[in-house]
Amino acid sequence: GQSLEQPSEVTAVEGAIVQINCTYQTSGFYGLSWYQQHDGGAPTFLSYNALDGLEETGRFSSFLSRSDSYGYLLLQELQMKDSASYFCAFPNRDDKIIFGKGTRLHILP
């Protein structure tokens, strides 16, 4: 079957760097996406990796290693507004887009 595993919570300090990991299991791989969700809000798209390597978008970067079935989201220069839940997700061969259970990021001042 298909599944994604990510830590349930991560805590970091304002101004620091934090990495949120995601490991996945799937029979057909079509890319890994990341979404951010603030409390009470809707998920919003952050990044997508179809190939191995690092994709950078401002303070956020996402990395993928298909051989290791592993990816991560890297947040730099953390700000209090980055306190949110972060989800990895992928589409499978049946066009279903499946999400991990999410990582709650706590930022300390």
Added chain:
Amino acid sequence: NAGVTQTPKFQVLKTGQSMTLQCAQDMNHEYMSWYRQDPGMGLRLIHYSVGAGITDQGEVPNGYNVSRSTTEDFPLRLLSAAPSQTSVYFCASSREDNSPLHFGNGTRLTVT
């Protein structure tokens, strides 16, 4: 540009009642989907559609029906509401299945 519009924002139902959650998008997206979000469970796919006239089941389809008569609309029907269906429901759309999903603002449903 409204994006993905969900109605209602809040709903309270009694067990056994039926209702339809509405979802509309104005981006001409082919792919639409419904998720439910429960604490600690992330987003679980209920049903999805890759185009008008085509629907398929997701991870947790039981108790829900969908139809896709137009590209714009993708309503979710609860046939006979149960307390286990208390959740936040999100509708999402994308250009294709591995394009970024655009989410609606959600519907918070409580079944008593």
